[in-house]
Amino acid sequence: MAAYFFATPVDIEIKLEGEDLRKQVEMKPEKEKERGISCPVYYDGDTVQGQVVIRVRDGKKLQHDGINVQFIGSIELFYDRGHHHEFLSLSQELAAPGEMRQAQTYEFSFKNVEKQYESYQGINVKLRYFIRVTISRRIADVTKERDIWVHSYRMPPDSNNSIKMEVGIEDCLHIEFEYNKSKYHLKDVIVGKIYFLLVRIKIKHMELSIIRRETTGAPPNQYNESETITKFEIMDGSPVRGETVPIRLFLGGFELTPTFRDVNKKFSTRYYLNLVLIDEENRRYFKQQEITIFRIPEN
Incomplete structure (x- = not known):
């Protein structure tokens, strides 16, 4: 009752x-x-x-x-x-x-x-x-x-430089990769190229992934969680010296948010492009680069 x-x-x-x-x-x-x-x-x-x-x-x-x-x-x-x-x-x-x-x-x-x-x-x-x-x-x-x-629309600063980086293992592998921008809107396209300058290991395949890293709290009670939003195979088989592999990744199909930095001193959400090469012995070589994602008004 x-x-x-x-x-x-x-x-x-x-x-x-x-x-x-x-x-x-x-x-x-x-x-x-x-x-x-x-x-x-x-x-x-x-x-x-x-x-x-x-x-x-x-x-x-x-x-x-x-x-x-x-x-x-x-x-x-x-x-x-x-x-x-x-x-x-x-x-x-x-x-x-x-x-x-x-x-x-x-x-x-x-x-x-x-x-x-x-x-x-x-x-x-x-x-x-x-x-x-x-x-x-x-x-x-x-x-x-x-x-x-x-x-909310928080436009990034005007500067939007391309990203150029190198990955090298002495006398075995030397590649350069380039992304057209460092800041992308939610429906943007990541365009890039990978140049193979030296290849002396047998590469099985290469993939590009987008990783979201969420940081909450402050030390000592700080928590980091990473999740892979997508994996995108950009090459299957071993490249040769002088080869160029194009990258084209459309962001519109994924559940992304803008980049959030230190919101109310409680959390941050950052995005990274992770380039991974896997050789025939399943060894992994990777290079990670942070990108900024922002929202623009929709038509």
């Missing part, structure tokens, strides 16, 4: 104005069997507004100590569960203390909100923005949350 006594006596629905007209992003569920949540995309400076509909169940009356709505930006570090680092918190009162006997609709509006960081869902960290409605009650508060997704 106790469980029934404390059952939530109301349903809360949060409607966002114009959400059907916005691009949607699928937010991955916390647990495997749960469904993903579709979130409307907002940008820095966008107004976040809508309606809160509260329905009383079974014709009962609801006594409450006030109703408010918040717009919150928080960073959750998975090794520090229970501690949410809020970098944004705005609040509006929807109703003063009183009682409710029938469904009520309340308007809310957070105008031109600065959203300085982009939403992110990684291995050890989640940066989220959400609307939270709280009905304050003497027994237990009733809350409901609704996530939105934030994209």
Whole structure:
């Protein structure tokens, strides 16, 4: 009976104005069997507004100590569960203390909100923005949350030099590789070339991979996680001296985020191009190069 006594006596629905007209992003569920949540995309400076509909169940009356709505930006570090680092918190009162006997609709509006960081869902960290409605009650508060997704355009500096590097093993192998740029937007194409200047080992194949490295926390509680986003075989078989192998890798088909550096002093996400050569004895030779990824407005 106790469980029934404390059952939530109301349903809360949060409607966002114009959400059907916005691009949607699928937010991955916390647990495997749960469904993903579709979130409307907002940008820095966008107004976040809508309606809160509260329905009383079974014709009962609801006594409450006030109703408010918040717009919150928080960073959750998975090794520090229970501690949410809020970098944004705005609040509006929807109703003063009183009682409710029938469904009520309340308007809310957070105008031109600065959203300085982009939403992110990684291995050890989640940066989220959400609307939270709280009905304050003497027994237990009733809350409901609704996530939105934030994209931001942070253009890199104008300089965008090509990358030129050498890989060498004395008297065995000497190659040069070149990528056309060091900074790429999310739908860009990596174009490059590999020159074989000296080849005295039997190379079986060569691949290029994109690696995302997520760093969370600060020493001594710092965690690094690397994941391979894609592997792309660029050569099969042994090259000869003087051979040139072209590279062309389209980024648009992969789940990439922009590069994030020291977000709110909590986490970073960096990307690397990893060139790997494997010889016939399965020895691996590799060279890693950091690249910057950024978001540009979509047409």
